[in-house]
Amino acid sequence: MGEEDEDSLIVNLPIIDLLAPDRVSTAATLRQACIEVGFFYIVNHGVDKDLLGRLFEESKKFFDLPVEEKMKLDRKEIRGYTPLYSEKLDTSLNTKGDSKESFYIGPLHDELCNLNQWPSEELLPNWRATMEAYHKQILNAGKSLLSLLAPALNLNENFFENVGALDQPMPVLRLLHYPEGDNNCNNDEVLGASAHSDYGMITLLVTDGVPGLQVCREKDRQPRIWEDVPHVEGAIIVNIGDITERWTNCLFRSTLHRVVPKGRERFSAALFLDPPHNFSVECLETCCSESNPPRFPPIRYNDYLKERYRVTYGA
Numbered sequence: 001m002g003e004e005d006e007d008s009l010i011v012n013l014p015i016i017d018l019l020a021p022d023r024v025s026t027a028a029t030l031r032q033a034c035i036e037v038g039f040f041y042i043v044n045h046g047v048d049k050d051l052l053g054r055l056f057e058e059s060k061k062f063f064d065l066p067v068e069e070k071m072k073l074d075r076k077e078i079r080g081y082t083p084l085y086s087e088k089l090d091t092s093l094n095t096k097g098d099s100k101e102s103f104y105i106g107p108l109h110d111e112l113c114n115l116n117q118w119p120s121e122e123l124l125p126n127w128r129a130t131m132e133a134y135h136k137q138i139l140n141a142g143k144s145l146l147s148l149l150a151p152a153l154n155l156n157e158n159f160f161e162n163v164g165a166l167d168q169p170m171p172v173l174r175l176l177h178y179p180e181g182d183n184n185c186n187n188d189e190v191l192g193a194s195a196h197s198d199y200g201m202i203t204l205l206v207t208d209g210v211p212g213l214q215v216c217r218e219k220d221r222q223p224r225i226w227e228d229v230p231h232v233e234g235a236i237i238v239n240i241g242d243i244t245e246r247w248t249n250c251l252f253r254s255t256l257h258r259v260v261p262k263g264r265e266r267f268s269a270a271l272f273l274d275p276p277h278n279f280s281v282e283c284l285e286t287c288c289s290e291s292n293p294p295r296f297p298p299i300r301y302n303d304y305l306k307e308r309y310r311v312t313y314g315a
């Protein structure tokens with residue numbers, strides 16, 4: 001799949017058309033992508049192009065604010081601002097932290113929605129409306145993808161809805177800003193986002209087109225081989241998260257990825273789509289058998305998530 005391009009490798013990921021009339025063959029392509037690499041693109045996802053432009057404009061306006069202003073919305077309950085270097089996704093590294101800042105926006109319509117924090121309307125009048133509109137559209141794209149992911153697992157199209165995985169889903173939108181420069185420090189290289197896999201069900205990622213995202217398809221092989229994920233205009237990048245890997249008994253892969261500095265400022269926005277917090281994640285029937293028994297016991301999603309955040313943020 002990877003091919004040489006001077007000194008870097010480029011991964012060739014399939015494009016999944018959410019509106020393709022032949023759902024059976026689309027689900028088969030999706031299944032293969034999830035088994036082989038855990039990353040793919042989606043098109044015909046229903047996210048408005050102009051809204052995407054506004055998302056990045058407003059995101060930039062927030063990150064351009066003075067740090068004191070941003071710190072007024074410091075992250076609480078996984079909502080709000082995280083400053084530069086406050087996170088280190090690869091905890092084995094000897095660096096001061098990842099060179100990125102971010103802003104988390106939690107679900108808009110659940111009993112916790114009042115925990116979301118917003119910049120003041122005087123400072124950024126269109127900010128909240130833009131983020132809410134994007135949040136809704138990208139969540140719909142995620143739901144529509146899940147209705148293809150279910151048949152890709154030999155399950156009924158409505159499986160995720162029927163088991164309650166979408167009752168109170170936990171879509172968390174994370175705006176990301178990687179400043180330019182800042183390449184090296186004494187020890188390991190400072191990365192925009194160090195090597196990690198995502199925790200949840202699926203992640204839907206849009207970027208401003210600036211390169212930097214890379215995947216490592218064989219995490220246990222040394223030295224690690226990193227391949228660039230190219231920008232495809234109009235497409236959304238999707239990756240399988242750890243809880244889906246666990247849910248599918250490791251049939252679908254949650255692939256290691258990272259963001260490396262390419263000497264340019266970069267913006268992206270990731271929607272982490274998770275099941276409800278009290279949802280019990282238990283090996284899917286179509287992913288185990290007598291000869292391939294479940295590798296993990298059932299786990300309440302919230303217990304799993306808390307542990308992952310504790311390790312990443314050290315709190």
Ligand SMILES: O=C(O)CCC(=O)C(=O)O
Binds near residue numbers: 174205258268269270
């Ligand atoms: O910014 C990117 O391209 C990737 C971000 C990412 O992997 C994450 O936030 O989990």
Ligand SMILES: [Fe+2]
Binds near residue numbers: 196
């Ligand atoms: Fe990620």
